[in-house]
Amino acid sequence: MQARVVRYGDLVPCRNAFIDTRSPGSEAKENFTIIGPGVSENPEQHVHINEPHGFNIGAARQPPHCVNSQHSHLTAEVFVVQSGTWTFNFGEHGDDCRIGAGPGTLASIPTNLFRGFSNVGDDVGFLWVALGGDDPGRVLWAPYVFDMARDYGLALLDNGRLIDTVKGEAIPEGARLMPPTSPAQVAALATPPEAALRRCIVTPDGFANQPEGPLTGPGVDERLAIAPSAQINWPHGFTLSRAVFAAGAGADQDAATAPEVLFVHEGTLDMIWADGQISLAAGDTFTVPQGVARRYASSNGATVFIVRGA
Template identity: 35%
Template sequence: MTRITQTEAEARRVKRSDYTSCTVAFIDCKKPGSHLKQNYSIIGPGVTSSSEQVINLPEAHGFNIGAAAMPTGITNNLHIHFTAEVFMVYDGEYTFRWGSNGEHEMVGRPGDILSVPTWIFRGFTNTGAGEGWIFTTLGGDNTGGVIFHPDILREAADYGLYLSRNNVLIDTTRGDPTPGEGETLPPMSDAEVAKLRHYSPEEMRERLVSTAERDFRPAFVDRALDGCGAEIAPVIGHGISQNRDHAAKIRNPHGFSMEWLRVAPGQTVSPFTLDDKMVVIPRTDGLRARLNPEGDVTLDLGGWETFSIPAEITRAFENTSDSPVEALIIVSGDHQKRPRFAPQVLAAAAEKDLALDAQGYVAAAHLIPSYGLVAE
């Protein structure tokens, strides 16, 4: 049985005070109107081009988690990603742009999640009142970097900035040698830009899960037990929900699943294990994680913190506050996740006529033949 110590668990918890911004992460860092961007690499390096970027948890997860913040009116300029890029708006208002020249727009507000397709230009501007905050999830351990819009690359040279073929930022104003011919990434040609896939506003709207669209339903086999009944709203892919009626709006492979977990005051998610790494990002204070079968390791997670739980570790959650707590649950892999609840939980659920069928979904126990029951 895999266990974790209090010290090991604390090392996998990244508090808000631990987040460290980098203002020179990308080649547009000196462009007026973009110079006040703050980039954060929380799990994995993301797509930063800066050697100065602090990475809180460099361990490979199969995905990267970062964040961005910037004052009102500041823009993150058009660029292309090779793996999935998902924006999770936690604070403020951001206007997202996409298209060869950023010709399409969509506004994101707190609780909204937008998945932008690969190989199209995208960028965003803080159009809210404060600095705002966006978490990002990128597919894969190696994201491959980014391709900036040709106009951005050409303008950056005016400020002494270049991007090497290894995605490393070259800043001649701080003493880096001016790169020679063939040592930098060349701008895409107009013909290459014209070949990029076009996504209409209607198509992109299908890749936005707004706060109002979230489909919260009881998620687990413990739903009828006293103090249980936590809910999940799927966002991307096959997550940990055991509710057969759940279906994520965004279904193409990302390399990870994403769901909202909602726990009512005093409510608990019973102990379970998972074969995959799982990351929890609460929106507010009040979510307590209990680890190991005995629950002897506890963490009271604060809002906007990032907590990574290794595979095979027993975990349970409870809401210690007076208000519902919501948290993003991100799990590696595109496959259906199979939470394994403790035997005593399954036995108690069976007394309420609930069990898991062969597909891992909750069903009436009396309808399932004994050979069809799943002991997980």
Template identity: 40%
Template sequence: MSLQNKINDNLVRYMELIPGTSAFIDARTPGSDLKDNFCIIGAGVAESSRQHVHIRETAGFNIGAAGQPPGIKNSLHSHRTAELFVVFRGQFRFYWGNDGEHEAVLSHGDVISIPTNLFRGFEVVGRDYGFMFSVLGGDDSGGGVIWHPNVIKDSQGHGLYLKADGTLVDTIDGDQVPSESELMPLLTEEELATFDSYTAQEMMPFVALRKDYVPTGGDFDTENVKQYALTGHPLAEYDFQVKSEDEVSIMAYELSEGGSIPQHSRPEKQVLINFDGDTEVVLTHKGEQASVTLTRGDVFNVPEGASYSLTNLRGNSLTYCILGSDKPTKL
């Protein structure tokens, strides 16, 4: 396979994303319907076998996305592995706690790493359709979603049933109604009491607001380039703004007009999300070279063992780099 074909197989254009509308148990619950769920790299925690997955192969983490109109909620749930979000369009009200009693509103370029063992949900506020990228740690994402019992109760009567093995049964699409013994058991009050709670102030160390990005000591001594270390392990070589043990980390590269990052490689798995502007990626792999231009919202799964450079082609560009380690090696 040529390097250009390999690039094409590892590129997901924002305008070509294919949503799933019944990926989870709450997909038809009034107030939680009208959601688009995207599996970009890896199947993540999607419960439906009918969910489209753009790139199935993972290397330590999954990349997905959520899109929804104003007023539509993603219901209270928890994860056993890391869940990080980067808001791309619109404004999202995140709420968390066993009753969703705490909240914060995030917008374009804001990043949050939500702790495990904590119920969380989100809804779009304002007037615009909201879209954000998600990162899930681990190849299998820890065995799926843990739903608040009220979410499972509210889903009843809408044709979706969650089985104890984490698979979704859709009777509207022709699946058989499962027996009572096959269904996911509801969490008890005692089990609910084991989940954590954070005040809004306690959650702020897990948030990097776009307006507060702090340039870090760069790996590249290059003009017109700002490098940001956003989320990663507190013991990492980089001074990450959000210090959390997520098995993944997030860098960002902001290139002003004429800015570029030279050819380089990392030992960690990398995925690029082009957030703003147009960015040219020149890839070198096994002696072969090829290029691709990333436009706003495109996702590129960097082939393992490849090196690449980034060049800003228009205005200011901002590109996130998701790394398959929360303690990446400094270049």
């Protein structure tokens, strides 16, 4: 079971995962691939758990005033704010719309839409991220990102591999560079109205308005945020919920028949099964083995986000 836990303190960062990692304001960000390959452009990115789940789990950690540049995804991208004060920035240059988010907020950003995110607070911030599919594909960068990358010695091949000329890496013979994003591609990624984007975000208080999840019972309140009956009801390839455990509360679960991943946002959670027990703390990620009946319990209370395969 220990091999199925990725502790927050054991996360291995990649500080040059993307083409924008030397651009001023973006150079201090850290990227993590927790489950699955993610969308990193650096072949040396460390993957903690390779087992296919039907979705990927990753994370980003950024110091104050650090920016993740504007890009678009082909599959679902869902953020859980673990810490920090953030804005999600929409449009080619990030100025079409900005929406703030603090700890405990969930945001599902639609596909084929330029988005970026900035830590606008005074402390280091951490975002836990779920991506759709075993292979979430590559990101499409806003045109300005290619210009800045070239100025700082980074190039992106058309197969998605990052080349760092400052470190002495050369573009392989016969390789082709990724062409900068064209005006036609930009035009196809129009930003929806702000009201539509706000429906993609569930604040901590907003979970009370969501439908109940399977763990709900005495002392446990699970609410579905991404599901056919929830506020965010379009297909993602997974569901995502938040479960709040009161101190001393617990819930039994039959053996899982689909992938299930837990992320502890606050407090501590124990998973107990016939042959043992494992304890999870804030920031830890755990992938539940299928075929194991279990009980979740918290002695001091916990808030946990749960991703289940569709």
